[in-house]
Amino acid sequence: MRKLPFLLLILTALASLPSMAICVLDTKPPYGGSPPVTMTIAPFTIRIDADAPADRSLMISEQKSTMGALVSYECVPGDIYGKETQAPLGPTTQDKMFATDIPGIEIRPIFSTGRATGRFPSTSKVSTGRVNFPATSSYSIEVYKTQKRLNLSNPAGDVVIGSGIIAYTWINTISPDTYSFRLQIGEIRIISTPVCRLDGEKSVDFNIVSATNVGNGVKRPLDFSLVCITDYGNYTASASLSTQTPTSDNAYIQVVDSAGNSDRLKIRVDDSNGNPLPVDASRAEVKSNIATDTPAKFTWNATLLRASGSALPENGKFNARAEIVLQVN
The missing domain is CATH 2.60.40.1090 (Fimbrial-type adhesion domain)
Incomplete structure (x- = not known):
């Protein structure tokens, strides 16, 4: 009989714990925006000379995505949001670059709000009651040659990376399902000229x-x-x-x-x-x-x-x- 009050106290304590706050998508006027947006970069082919230097500071190609739309969330200060990548983009190498299907060719994705840019990955905390991803937002990808000699086999174009969603901005948890913006790319190929x-x-x-x-x-x-x-x-x-x-x-x-x-x-x-x-x-x-x-x-x-x-x-x-x-x- 003495155990019952003790059990009751435990139940009461558990029941009194506060629930964790998460950001909630707001699509209602006057402050709300659109549902999450998929931005795109069309398929393209990189053309490079065989003697091009291996240089992580020298882009061999840059492509920009379509624009976004306002995506807005009601949040509580302390909630988290950020940027992440996923396959078909390969693992990170260095300098915020990522491997591709061609050793020696690497990609650096960039996210821009129109006022500021950021590399991947990143995590930030909400400081106000709302997070806005502006309509001026977009993605870009920078391509670099990082190896002196490439190992190619198809003069019509080797696949650097297949089509797919390679990057996204997330909110609350790091998951492709919680994206606000995401980047869908077409197939990227490369042709080298002797x-x-x-x-x-x-x-x-x-x-x-x-x-x-x-x-x-x-x-x-x-x-x-x-x-x-x-x-x-x-x-x-x-x-x-x-x-x-x-x-x-x-x-x-x-x-x-x-x-x-x-x-x-x-x-x-x-x-x-x-x-x-x-x-x-x-x-x-x-x-x-x-x-x-x-x-x-x-x-x-x-x-x-x-x-x-x-x-x-x-x-x-x-x-x-x-x-x-x-x-x-």
Whole structure:
């Protein structure tokens, strides 16, 4: 019998504990606003050069969301609110950045009220009886390259991050269900462009030639190479030949002698396999699967020939010009 009053006291004490206050969404005039809002960023593709530096202070892309609307809550001072991220955005790395599906590409989401901006995540306490998320609010995402070399596989665009809701502002508890604003993004892709360097302009000096030399053909080497860095592991380089002064069959480059004649001499160019190259860029020599930062070498030859059976060029200097057209994939 002595235990009953003790139990009664416990029940009374439990019943007298105050309930915890939480912020309540207010959609009624004159102070209320709209229901929670989803802001969006459309799908986009980032384009970057393979030699772009890895730099956490240098954005490679920035995208801004659609605008919000006023979202208002009636609160009690001390209630909490804040910002959080979620998948498909990856885990945090450093400097308030987050990993993506491409190692070396990171995203920093930003929330703005129109007057102030903040990074993710964060938690704050309510200091008045109301919290307003203004209509001027929006999100943005900053994209950074944080690794010297990327490991890409799709020249049409590798997926950096899939579509989905990646960030939200919450109130009362950290949960996507308690959002006031949230950010829905479309799929983000990236395309890297190889960066190449050529070993300089090439000229072929035939030195002094005679009628006999020209009759037999005077051959000189025309070697060149280029080196490309790529985020796709290897690259393919093709080289073709083009001139503004072709012979009628597009097989030779016309040569102009010291008197301005262009029908006395011609030049044939052979590729690394000894096959004549047309001079209208209609056929190319292709070097495939060259490792990044490794030279693609071309060992061509240029042969000076007579263009007619009887007429000889005038004594003096002669010249011809053509362009090597390079393409890299």
